[in-house]
Amino acid sequence: xxxxxxxxxxxxxxxxxxxxxxxxxxxxxxxxxxxxxxxxxxxxxxxxxxxxxxxxxxxxxxxxxxxxxxxxxxxxxxxxxxxxxxxxxxxxxxxxxxxxxxxxxxxxxxxxxxxxxxxxxxxxxxxxxxxxxxxxxxxxxxxxxxxxxxxxxxxxxxxxxxxxxxxxxxxxxxxxxxxxxxxxxxxxxxxxxxxxx
Amino acid sequence: xxxxxxxxxxxxxxxxxxxxxxxxxxxxxxxxxxxxxxxxxxxxxxxxxxxxxxxxxxxxxxxxxxxxxxxxxxxxxxxxxxxxxxxxxxxxxxxxxxxxxxxxxxxxxxxxxxxxxxxxxxxxxxxxxxxxxxxxxxxxxxxxxxxxxxxxxxxxxxxxxxxxxxxxxxxxxxxxxxxxxxxxxxxxxxxxxxxxxxxxxxxxxxxxxxxxxxxxxxxxxxxxxxxxxxxxxxxxxxxxxxxxxxxxxxxxxxxxxxxxxxxxxxxxxxxxxxxxxxxxxxxxxxxxxxxxxxxxxxxxxxxxxxxxxxxxxxxxxxxxxxxxxxxxxxxxxxxxxxxxxxxxxxxxxxxxxxxxxxxxxxxxxxxxxxxxxxxxxxxxxxxxxxxxxxxxxxxxxxxxxxxxxxxxxxxxxxxxxxxxxxxxxxxxxxxxxxxxxxxxxxxxxxxxxxxxxxxxxxxxxxxxxxxxxxxxxx
Numbered sequence: 001x002x003x004x005x006x007x008x009x010x011x012x013x014x015x016x017x018x019x020x021x022x023x024x025x026x027x028x029x030x031x032x033x034x035x036x037x038x039x040x041x042x043x044x045x046x047x048x049x050x051x052x053x054x055x056x057x058x059x060x061x062x063x064x065x066x067x068x069x070x071x072x073x074x075x076x077x078x079x080x081x082x083x084x085x086x087x088x089x090x091x092x093x094x095x096x097x098x099x100x101x102x103x104x105x106x107x108x109x110x111x112x113x114x115x116x117x118x119x120x121x122x123x124x125x126x127x128x129x130x131x132x133x134x135x136x137x138x139x140x141x142x143x144x145x146x147x148x149x150x151x152x153x154x155x156x157x158x159x160x161x162x163x164x165x166x167x168x169x170x171x172x173x174x175x176x177x178x179x180x181x182x183x184x185x186x187x188x189x190x191x192x193x194x195x196x197x
Numbered sequence: 198x199x200x201x202x203x204x205x206x207x208x209x210x211x212x213x214x215x216x217x218x219x220x221x222x223x224x225x226x227x228x229x230x231x232x233x234x235x236x237x238x239x240x241x242x243x244x245x246x247x248x249x250x251x252x253x254x255x256x257x258x259x260x261x262x263x264x265x266x267x268x269x270x271x272x273x274x275x276x277x278x279x280x281x282x283x284x285x286x287x288x289x290x291x292x293x294x295x296x297x298x299x300x301x302x303x304x305x306x307x308x309x310x311x312x313x314x315x316x317x318x319x320x321x322x323x324x325x326x327x328x329x330x331x332x333x334x335x336x337x338x339x340x341x342x343x344x345x346x347x348x349x350x351x352x353x354x355x356x357x358x359x360x361x362x363x364x365x366x367x368x369x370x371x372x373x374x375x376x377x378x379x380x381x382x383x384x385x386x387x388x389x390x391x392x393x394x395x396x397x398x399x400x401x402x403x404x405x406x407x408x409x410x411x412x413x414x415x416x417x418x419x420x421x422x423x424x425x426x427x428x429x430x431x432x433x434x435x436x437x438x439x440x441x442x443x444x445x446x447x448x449x450x451x452x453x454x455x456x457x458x459x460x461x462x463x464x465x466x467x468x469x470x471x472x473x474x475x476x477x478x479x480x481x482x483x484x485x486x487x488x489x490x491x492x493x494x495x496x497x498x499x500x501x502x503x504x505x506x507x508x509x510x511x512x513x514x515x516x517x518x519x520x521x522x523x524x525x526x527x528x529x530x531x532x533x534x535x536x537x538x539x540x541x542x543x544x545x546x547x548x549x550x551x552x553x554x555x556x557x558x559x560x561x562x563x564x565x566x567x568x569x570x571x572x573x574x575x576x577x578x579x580x581x582x583x584x585x586x587x588x589x590x591x592x593x594x595x596x597x598x599x600x601x602x603x604x605x606x607x608x609x610x611x612x613x614x615x616x617x618x619x620x621x622x623x624x625x626x627x628x629x630x631x632x633x634x635x636x637x638x639x640x641x642x643x644x645x646x647x648x649x650x651x652x653x654x655x656x657x658x659x660x661x662x663x664x665x666x667x668x669x670x671x
Contacts, residue, residue: 015521016521016522016525017518017519017521017522018397018398018497018499018522020497020634020636022615022634022636022637022638022639023636023637023638026638026642027267027615027616027617027639028617030239030240030267030617031239031268031280031282031283031285031286031617032282032286033242033243033246033285033286033289034243035243035246045637045638045642068518069398069518070397070398070401070431073397073398073431073497074333074428074429074634074636075332075333075615075634076240076331076332076333076347076348076349077239077240077349078240078243078331078349078350078351079350081349096398096401097401098398098401098431099401099402099431099432099433100333100347100348100349100428100433103348103349103352104349104350104351104352107349107351107352108351158224158226158365159224160224160225160226171351171355171363172251172253172354172355172358172359174363175228175355175358175359175361175363176358176359178219178220178228179359181219181220181228182219182228182230182256182359182360182361184219185219185230186230186360189230189232190461190462190465191458192454192458192459192461192462193232193323193326194232194233194320194321194323194452194453195259195260195452196258196259196260196261196262196299196300196321197259197300
């Protein structure tokens with residue numbers, strides 16, 4: 001995983017609540033066995049609408065998505081994160097996230113920036129009014145700032161998660177340091193527990 | 198295994214969590230052991246690739262079970278699969294399982310089926326276990342008092358490599374449903390009402406324990422339906438404490454313990470229910486006795502009303518964001534505020550999915566369809582959840598009832614729940630579906646999904662508009 005410390009860039013305002021992962025990437029795309037190329041399918045059906053915000057040339061090249069409440073609900077498909085990142089997003093700002101989507105994001109280095117509903121609204125209007133507004137997300141400090149709009153806020157991240165993001169640590173590698181603990185645990189499992197086949 | 202060493206009363210979720218902690222350290226997520234890892238073709242290929250890239254093995258192939266469900270066609274399964282991308286994904290699953298030594302139930306196998314249907318039916322899902330799968334409806338297995346939740350592909354890779362998962366401990370939430378369900382009110386209506394109450398994000402960060410006399414009265418199939426949709430209320434896991442019904446369901450299944458081991462397991466399972474005096478971080482109460490059949494009207498499962506009701510007015514919602522969402526949902530669904538739900542005509546009825554494709558669901562629908570026929574011009578699909586469910590239904594003659602009523606009787610799989618196979622809605626087509634998600638385009642681009650129970654699905658197929666079984670005789 002690539003380390004992510006500071007993200008500075010423009011944002012896209014996706015002013016919709018409860019955006020589910022089916023909308024982020026449609027199930028048709030889930031038949032692929034690769035991990036790349038999903039950006040073309042991002043928000044597939046919505047992008048067919050010429051007026052959809054991602055089709056607005058003023059937002060081309062943005063790296064931050066400002067979304068409504070409860071972003072990434074529904075299906076566990078990590079393809080949603082792959083699609084957002086393949087398209088060019090490095091962070092998503094919202095006042096709440098689906099639990100599985102949040103985990104998937106962290107595991108891929110897409111930063112879920114959870115802010116208060118007030119900050120979400122403030123950023124949404126600021127970016128809508130000024131598509132060139134520069135936003136800085138500092139993962140190490142846990143801050144999101146848009147100085148030109150006078151917006152500054154913190155966002156919560158477990159210290160452990162922050163370390164993982166800024167160092168780009170692979171979680172499997174971290175766990176394998178404790179392989180002997182897993183060995184010990186396995187010894188204590190009851191013999192009657194089910195096995196495959 | 199009741200109260201802990203300090204005498205603190207514990208919840209079911211606490212007990213299962215604490216008995217699976219491999220390693221705990223301040224400021225770090227707990228490392229949990231995974232008792233059962235279920236795998237399917239859609240969320241696993243990239244995880245196996247990751248293992249290969251890193252030169253890692255599958256730590257516990259014996260605790261890993263794979264099946265083909267999302268992509269499989271439900272007709273002509275003996276012929277080559279028409280969609281080359283689907284065919285390739287199914288092939289890749291078989292190859293990966295062979296390479297890493299994992300038991301796999303491919304299309305046509307006697308044990309094949311929707312991953313959340315086969316786990317319980319094989320006896321692989323047992324009380325007190327941790328169960329994960331790269332699928333958000335893994336919460337289904339919580340009906341047995343297991344802690345079961347959906348994970349992403351990176352986590353699938355992690356579990357394959359280590360048989361464990363680092364997790365932050367979730368908060369607990371009690372959903373108390375008390376009272377006797379009225380005739381015609383089903384477990385699906387219970388969970389739809391719960392989601393309507395708490396919203397799509399109400400359970401976020403929580404494990405739900407469904408409690409109360411209504412929940413106790415439900416069969417194992419009914420409890421699975423309820424736990425299945427926990428994720429639609431934002432909770433990754435939903436649980437029901439194991440009881441005599443749970444044990445009766447499990448006794449004698451292939452993977453259930455036998456003889457003295459059964460007694461040992463039983464003694465352990467009886468210690469799992471939440472202790473008296475244990476507290477939850479959040480509690481929600483619902484009067485089961487006052488519930489009626491429910492139908493969704495919008496584009497997320499929280500957009501739900503009683504079948505007796507009307508399509509709500511977006512202006513009746515609190516907050517601009519919710520009003521916008523409701524207005525957009527009505528536009529997508531092609532509905533007018535104030536329209537009685539009963540007056541909405543449907544084009545298709547889908548009976549199936551990990552929510553409602555078990556034998557009881559098929560029986561409930563067949564009981565309504567016996568001696569009746571679906572409305573002319575309406576398409577109706579019955580898709581059993583697994584090969585075993587299909588075989589059992591056919592032994593009971595249910596397939597004949599479905600066929601005589603004008604339903605198509607299909608092969609097992611996820612089918613039109615998410616339309617990854619050829620079973621899809623056409624743009625603008627309206628469907629009464631026993632599945633779990635009414636998201637835009639979920640059942641096919643432009644398709645309009647209304648979530649209902651199997652009984653309502655069957656009655657709706659006959660009436661051609663939303664209906665309960667009770668009103669068909671009138």
